[in-house]
Amino acid sequence: xxxxxxxxxxxxxxxxxxxxxxxxxxxxxxxxxxxxxxxxxxxxxxxxxxxxxxxxxxxxxxxxxxxxxxxxxxxxxxxxxxxxxxxxxxxxxxxxxxxxxxxxxxxxxxxxx
Amino acid sequence: xxxxxxxxxxxxxxxxxxxxxxxxxxxxxxxxxxxxxxxxxxxxxxxxxxxxxxxxxxxxxxxxxxxxxxxxxxxxxxxxxxxxxxxxxxxxxxxxxxxxxxxxxxxxxxxx
Numbered sequence: 481x482x483x484x485x486x487x488x489x490x491x492x493x494x495x496x497x498x499x500x501x502x503x504x505x506x507x508x509x510x511x512x513x514x515x516x517x518x519x520x521x522x523x524x525x526x527x528x529x530x531x532x533x534x535x536x537x538x539x540x541x542x543x544x545x546x547x548x549x550x551x552x553x554x555x556x557x558x559x560x561x562x563x564x565x566x567x568x569x570x571x572x573x574x575x576x577x578x579x580x581x582x583x584x585x586x587x588x589x590x591x592x593x
Numbered sequence: 594x595x596x597x598x599x600x601x602x603x604x605x606x607x608x609x610x611x612x613x614x615x616x617x618x619x620x621x622x623x624x625x626x627x628x629x630x631x632x633x634x635x636x637x638x639x640x641x642x643x644x645x646x647x648x649x650x651x652x653x654x655x656x657x658x659x660x661x662x663x664x665x666x667x668x669x670x671x672x673x674x675x676x677x678x679x680x681x682x683x684x685x686x687x688x689x690x691x692x693x694x695x696x697x698x699x700x701x702x703x704x705x
Contacts, residue, residue, distance in 0.1 A: 484636070522597065522682070522695030523637075538692065570636055579625050581639035582693065 482506050486571050486585035493561045493592050501556040501588050503571030509583070511576040512554035513538075514546060516567040517587075523570065529554055530576060561592045595620040595687055599696035607704050608675060614668040614699045616683035621661045623685040627693065628657050628668050631680045640681075641668070673703045 487502045505512065510531050515523040525538030529548040543565060545557045554573075558565060568589050572582040596619045606612060616626070625644045629637040641650045641657040643666070649658040656669040666683055680700045684693035 520697060522697045523684075523693075524695075525692055528692065572637075579642055579644050581627050581629075581642050582637075583639070584629075584636035586636045587634075 484571055484573055484583050484585035486569075486588050488588060489586065490589045491591070493558075493590065495561060495563060495592060497561050498557065498559050499561065500558075501569055501571075501590075502553070503555065503585060504553045505571075505573040505583070506552065507573060507583065508551070509573035509575055510551070511574050512548065513572040513574075513582065514544075514554065514556045515570045515572065516540065516565075517570060518567050526556065526569075563592045566590060566592045595623075595685060595694040597683065597685060597694050597696035599681075599683060599699050601699060602697065603700040603702075605702040605704065606673060608673060610673050612670040612673055612701070614670070614681050614701070616666040616668070616696055618664045618666075618685045618694070620685075620687060621664050623661060623687055626657075626659055626666050626683060626685045628655075628666075629682045629684065631682060631698070633679075637682065670701075675703045675705050677701060678703050 484505045513528045514526040524540045527546040529535045532551045547555045568587045570587045571585045574582040598617045600615045627642045628640045631637045643650045643659040654671040659666045680698040682698040684695045
């Protein structure tokens with residue numbers, strides 16, 4: 481019953497450093513999503529992947545890149561971290577061919593100093 | 594562009610009360626609407642999903658209604674318990690690239 485697994489859970493970076501947030505799901509879902517959540521705001525979509533081999537920009541893609549490595553895994557990369565990217569990052573997955581809800585990981589809390 | 598508003602932003606009530614959380618959205622052309630719960634430091638857990646053709650969905654003490662034409666959904670919580678304390682978020686699904694648009698949530702505190 482792993483569901484959606486995100487690593488790491490916490491990370492502190494210095495401005496300009498790079499890192500990759502990992503996400504894996506074991507539910508055979510075809511769509512995967514990366515969101516960021518900031519205080520007082522709703523979740524904002526960074527990138528999504530409707531199926532293996534495809535990725536598309538969401539609402540706030542600047543400063544991020546993604547890779548849909550296979551059906552299970554969807555990673556988010558910060559090439560040159562900025563303080564404005566301090567946030568909680570959530571990965572989610574779902575079936576997109578029916579009325580099924582999204583399933584979320586527990587998040588990665590990222591601080592950029 | 595779909596915009597979602599949740600009112601109130603925060604709510605604190607004694608245990609046992611029945612509650613209504615509100616969600617409004619600007620674009621009524623939705624595929625479904627989902628309600629989620631978020632506990633502190635955790636991810637989101639799906640509570641209810643109402644398809645566009647449905648008026649309401651029930652799960653235990655939770656009942657969600659949907660009025661597409663007026664752009665509104667409500668989440669009714671019966672006989673609230675301290676364990677219901679969490680942030681509740683609604684998200685209409687416009688079906689466009691399967692993206693959800695999120696409200697900022699209602700932070701609910703149930704006092705014992």
